Amino acid sequence: MADQDLDHMLKRMAQSKVNRRGFLWASGLSASAAALAACSPGATASPSSAAAPSAAASGAAPSDAASPSAVAEAVENELFMLNWGDYVDPDNMKQFQADFKVDKFTYDTFASNEELLTKLQGGAKGQYDISAPTAEFVPGMVEQGFLQKIDWTKVPNGKYIEEPFKNLWWDPKNEYQLPKDWGTTGISVRTKIVKEEVRTWKQFFEVAPKYSGRIVLVDSPGDVFVAPLKALGYSLNSVDEKELGEARDLLMKLAPHVLALDSDQYNTKIETEEAVLGLTWTGGIVELRDKPETADVAYYIPEDGTLFWMDTWVILADAPHPKAAHAFLNFIHGPEAQAKETMTNGYATCNSEAKKYIDPKVLADPAIFVPDDVLKKLEGAQDVSTNPLRIQIWEEFKSSIG
Amino acid sequence: MGARPAARVKAGRPRGPVVDRLGRFVEVWLRSHTFLVYLFLYIPIIVVVVFSFNGTSRRVTQWDGLSLKWYATVLSDKTIQSFFFNSFIVAIFTAVISTIVGTMAALGLQRAPKWFSRPFEALTFVSIIVPEIVIALATLVFFSTSWDILNPLLGTKITNGYHTIIAAHAVFNISLVMLLVRARLSGMDRTHVEASFDLYGTPWRTFWQITFPQLLPAIVAGFLLAFTFSFDDYIITTFTTGAGTTTLPLYVFSTIRKGVTPATNAVAAIMLLITLTVLVVGQIMVARNSRRAGARGTDAGMAGMITDQNA
């Protein structure tokens, strides 16, 4: 299932205030320190051996009172999830169904946070139990009454959330969301064809005309805006008219060279060399490096800065199966389930305990678990998706690619 | 749906004398053009069906021997089974509703005064010419706004589901059935009706014994077409669907976005098979019924009815 794309759109993490951002960097450091600690030789020996049997019986996590079975009280026998396509490890889903006797697990998908909002607005409210919006969309969803508070007594595994991921601006009191995973938006390159160095957004725009018609971008305004704004040295959350105007010019110059806006198959396009340069997420890209014919694929976190996003689990208002929803949240945040999620989806977890069960190779991958010096260059997202100028530029860009 | 004497006469003779022969080169060109267009029409369908038997486990275009494994995978997958089920529910309800409502409308319309029938016909027209995407988005906005207003008012929690998909599908299909039945009505032989009256048959009996059998081919055709339309619809469904009512076309579309697999092709091939079965059954039923009812008409049963409708 590894090549299944991540369907992510609009991944943004956000810091609205400078001091908060400072806080994040400090805590980001500790997070990655934990990551480094977890993949030190001493720490890796036991998890890898423990991971094997746990796949068979996840209910019996060693020495852990908060394993899924510990809270396997009776829940409803149905669960309705509205999520990005293929964003939960299928084994985890099966395991959850078996553990909690959930006969009917409905997994419907959306392609963007906006589509999720449209669906909730358009009659899906009260039909689904769980969803996974990107963090900065949470406040808007709370405001519109789409979410309900999480009952943390039913989600004891919430204790594994690492400190840096708590009390962030979109959910200051940790009431509405459970961090799902996080990642970056960067540059994917077929180095055997693109000989130039493309390690910054500035270089990305410079070499683009040379590889005209072979450039793929994710179909997500929040991510695409990162490139021009960062290349120009501005904040990726800019809503300044002048700055956005300059960004627009860069984008419109790029437009004729773009092969496609594609959040679903950007990895396939890179794999088949249909595209040789991409503005992508890591999902579906990192595993290409392990195949001999695509070993030349590189994923760079641009040195002039990029986006750091986080997706969150939320329980929807009027959820028809609240017990099952809470049980699922707790289950999926169990260390082993969480480790499986990371290895399947290719995005970093916010679960400290899970890192013990993650393949050290994945844990050491700077494209997934970003090293702290790189982390400093990242910027979280604010909810600027409703800015009219950005919407207008995005439309203009989208209608003039190719 | 009138008779076409010229066609009838010629149809009996293979390669009948063509009066307007256009020279050898042009004749050859006409022939090959026709052949190529038919090839063009069928190549994609053949590709889908052929590749659904591909034994490969990776790329869909890498041929790896004939195999039925993707059919086995697809048919045993519980989720896909539920998509089949959803599609059937939607299509059958849509077809039943559209057939009843559409036939009633066709019968009513010819009795209705002009001040009513004109605007009604205009609406029928609108339902057919307005692009599906516009109807779909308008319906999305309509349902969304309605639930927002109605739910607090009534204290209910109405949301999207089968009912919204079926209701939205029915609009176009009611128009379709109505047009088919109307065409049949206007081409109907009235002598039997009059004869029945002459023999003092009650109107009710006259309808069921004389009128209805003559309308039946159109009704059957309408039902089957509504079924296939609804079964295959993507655009309206995607904007009116609710939780757990994903249909096959929605599934196919989502897999296309993620990259076509042999499993996609297998599902598509099964969908094609279902549609074709419906069409063939319809063709046979309509053709047989036409003969029995003694209606003059089409040279190709349902297909003829459709071509006539488009004229």
Added chain:
Amino acid sequence: MTTMAEAAPVRAVQPRRSFRSAALTGLLLLPASLWYLVLLVAPLAIIVLFSFGERGKNGGYAGGFTFDNYVGALERNTPFVTSLAMALAGTVLCLFLALPLAYFIATRAGRRKSLLIVLLVVPFWTSFLIRTYAWLTILGPEGLGGFIGDVIGDPAFRLLGTPFSILLGVVYGYLPLMVFPIYVTMERMDRNLVEASKDLGAGRWATFRQITLPITLPGLVTGSILVFIPLMGEYVVPAILGYGRVFLIGNQLVLQFLEARDWPAGAAKAVILILIMLVSIVFYLWFSYRGRKTREVSVL
């Protein structure tokens, strides 16, 4: 139900029309009327209403009265222009493909006529989605597109995501709609006219031009309108074969309703699209009325 038997054409309105008869008529028409009112008139009315409104803070609609949405739609009209160009090109292509085909079926197919018509109908009634995505495999980098790229030695060459692939997709999808009406008019054509023309010494082409073509013209126009209208509002084909590189009104509408969640702006564009349809239809009706008269004259 007493007058059900009158459910036959012509002279339906008769002097002895009773109240019960009127009630029956009403009853027969009630369900369809309700359906149209609730699920056709109401949604379209909402769209018209919203097109004069403003976008809500969290998307959707927030009341107000403004023409900005229309001004915006007309200022940034690239998708309209692209759609128009694609629709016209697609219609002309369909015309060129359909004319000889319909002519062949109508005049030369003989006994196989029925079969050919059925073969034409079959793909038309199967899933549009499936027939469209099939071209992904055929035109893709591992299909024809990649093959041509290899032959001409250009690794960047492709077919998907070009106007060509969109045109191919729409022509493929809508060709039968062009063939049917042309075929029907040709088939109904009185062969004696052709013979008469010949007897009077006209050449083949003169006959074709002066007899066959004018008689077929209503069919051509009907076919063109039947193809042009869905092409203008096409969404599935560019969504699947276009890579987002060919951006039509349909895509624009989805972008505005779903992604930007700017319902008023989307509504204004939808209204403009509907107006374009209506203008085409009015033109068509005008033409067919005019055409009918000329045909009568020519037959005389």
